[in-house]
């Protein structure tokens with residue numbers, strides 16, 4: 112059994128949320144830079160160049176890339192051989208979020224109650240997804256999620272008779288209806304299979320996969336390509352001003368499902384699709 116003091120989790124998450132809000136994953140940055148070269152719409156191209164300038168400024172000035180520093184989503188994979196000491200895991204995660212958002216001067220965006228509103232004042236609680244895995248390591252991913260894009264996400268319970276074309280239509284229609292709201296170019300996390308909540312979780316997990324990494328199953332890698340092409344034909348363009356670049360990547364995660372169903376979830380991520388991971 113390997114002992115890990117929960118204070119290490121707090122410290123790690125504090126820094127992960129600060130860093131994730133200031134610097135995008137390298138491959139996403141490169142993808143936006145490459146799109147700015149290829150974009151043929153003059154306004155679209157200018158917007159993409161502005162986004163690149165904004166990313167560089169955030170890095171140099173050590174400030175967030177976007178004013179919406181997101182709801183704190185945390186994925187944790189805890190090895191079965193790990194014994195956590197020094198307190199509760201959940202408290203340690205929320206303390207890391209609290210310290211990160213307050214010390215990093217990140218906007219606190221969590222309403223204390225979904226209907227009566229208010230603000231928790233420190234961006235807690237985090238949305239925590241925990242998985243027990245073999246081994247003696249602890250891997251945590253911090254994924255701050257902005258709601259301009261989250262609000263545009265959709266789930267549909269298809270019947271098994273739905274074909275691939277219907278699924279592609281659903282993904283494209285989700286992006287078309289969203290227009291400029293999710294601050295395109297977007298990154299799409301698509302969950303296929305599982306049940307209702309598993310499918311939504313797959314879509315969120317898909318957003319945490321590097322945009323440069325295609326699905327390991329050639330069938331789904333091809334589907335990712337087809338969805339991306341279809342979405343980029345919509346002419347929504349950078350920030351909704353029209354152009355070739357509506358989406359930067361489509362990441363699919365799939366899972367077995369019930370014989371009577373075919374759930375599909377689209378978690379829309381904006382061009383600031385942030386995630387940062389550490390293994391302790």
Ligand code: SF4
Pocket residue numbers: 177178179180181256257258259260261292293294381382383
């Ligand atoms: S959708 Fe993304 S880029 Fe737009 S305001 Fe929200 S976090 Fe910022």
